[in-house]
Amino acid sequence: MAQLALLRHGQSEWNLEDRFTGWWDVDLTPLGETEARSAGRLLKSTEIPFGRAYASVQKRAIRTLWLALEEMDQVWLPVTKDYRLNERHYGALTGLNKAETAIKHGVDQVKVWRRSFDIPPPELQNNSEYDLQSDRRYSGIRVPQTESLKTTLERVLPYWNQEIAPRLKHGDNILIAAHGNSLRAIVKHLFKVSDADITEVEIPTGNPLLIDLSSELEVLSARYLDASRSKPLPKA
Secondary structure (H helix, E strand, C coil): CEEEEEEECCCEHHHHCCECCCCCCCCECHHHHHHHHHHHHHHHHHCCCEEEEEECCCHHHHHHHHHHHHHHCCCCCCEEECHHHCCCCCHHHCCCEHHHHHHHHCHHHHHHHHHCCCCCCCCCCCCCCCCCCCCHHHCCCCCCCCCCHHHHHHHHHHHHHHHHHHHHHCCCEEEEEECHHHHHHHHHHHHCCCCCHHHHCCCCCCCCEEEEECCCCCEEEEEECCHHHCCCCCCC
């Protein structure tokens, strides 16, 4: 048996401004920092001996992990960062205000782009200010121009199977600090959620989701550590 903690980053600057963020690198707000520290205290209270932590290469997830580990007094924990844990790429929606986009394109169309499993938003143009092709952290990587949740899952799952799942099967307890959609991809896989039902699953910011797993990575139990800010979980 192993324990897995999934931690969505604390509130980001663009969460606060209600803008599509995706792969763009924005920082935490003061509230986001508070959420991250609170998550760390909650994780510390479990007394779980984590063996390793993972994060995306986006600063809102990395800083959330740092602040949580500080509160846990486990800053020495080995940390692996990988772009495959990045948020879903929102394509041409990146940087746009969500409410204004709904007015321009219609609520139903924006809902399809945001919540459908396999329909991506329009692609980001190569000359966009949000184009990350030349970003040094993605050297040698083909940066997507847009992603659906389906293609996000196709990015996350091989990394999960190659790097994280074997450690869990070995009995290591793992902490992952990442993003709403990359964590939803992991939840979909572990809980065997259908393509239709995953569209209703949400993961709150800064609230650790603790999952008990069997040696074969079957979900035994799951709970948010802050029950007052929890979201409904799929049935295992």
